[in-house]
Amino acid sequence: MTCNTIESLYAACMGRPTQRVELVAAEREALEDLRRRQHSARSLAFRAGIILGCATGVTDKEVARQLRTTSWTVGFWRQRFNRGRLEALSDEP
Secondary structure, eight states: OOOOSSHHHHHHHHHHHHOOOOHHHHHHHHHHHHHHTTSSSSHHHHHHHHHHHHEEEEEEEHHHHHHHOHHHHHHHHHHHHHGGGGGGGSSSS
């Protein structure tokens, strides 16, 4: 691989840009409610925590470290949320 400029080398090393998670107030409230509700499915509460973590602007790696999961899992749910919002966090494909 040859790079003509430092910028192209930097871009090649950085990989794909991460999609930002931007929440409206109602979404943030719903996610926080899912995360702390005692009768929520554990997996749904975990996914809500991932999205709330992503919305703070930290990297997938940092969210993964905080939640003791993989950055792949964080990226998967972040992308799925960005495509389908709250409904996309359910177990159905």
